[in-house]
Amino acid sequence: MRRAVVSITRAEGAVEEVQASLDGLAAHHAVPPDALCDMQIALDEALTNILTHGFDDGEPHRIEVTLAIEPTTIRAEIEDDCAAFDPLSAAAPDLTASLKDRRVGGLGVHFMRRLMSEVSYSRIGPRNRLVLRRALETGGTEDGNA
């Protein structure tokens, strides 16, 4: 099994369910720990954003997460029916502010961009679609690893 689909209709336990599903796939296909780690972080950031900002209007919503292990990458497609929201339009965080002035807003998207090989957003009809891709080889981020 190289693919898994997780449907989410409530915030509680949602991130854990997706993470467990990815852990299961990764174990089956000997995904390098570094790539798995980066994808788990990116999923946490992406899903937390949607559950926090998209699910807060009192309407029923659904997120569908498709996880796939491909020959050279892990890919996650996240589709939701919440209000249009492009996370990639968020302002970059100020990473140099002093402790007193430091904010965490924008950090999640910053991590997503830096840890993934590719992140893309599109609005398709009533749905947001976010695609995350992480190359399987170590150090696959384009910005380079420390």
Added chain:
Amino acid sequence: MEMHEEQVGAVTALAVKGRLDSTTAPLLGARLESAMARPGASVVVDFVNLEYVSSAGFRVLLIASKRADESASRLVLSGLSAKVRHLFDLGGFLDLFSITASREEALKAAS
């Protein structure tokens, strides 16, 4: 995520194992809040067994660090793996927190 806590002299020593993310960060946040409730408290958090930390984890560390600054308390982090250090670096946090290589050094720095 598993969390272990012990008192070493006047220092509250926490150890976090596993993943510090949106699911688990509130647990560490609550522990830090109670450990730092007293002004002048000293707290060490050892990350030697930490797999990764997401922005939700950094949020609770940032809140605790600000609180330490305001209440003359000390918060020292230790044991960052190369992966975890890279995440701290990406977030611009290496210079913001007190970080030592080992738990022993952190305990010294906090007392």
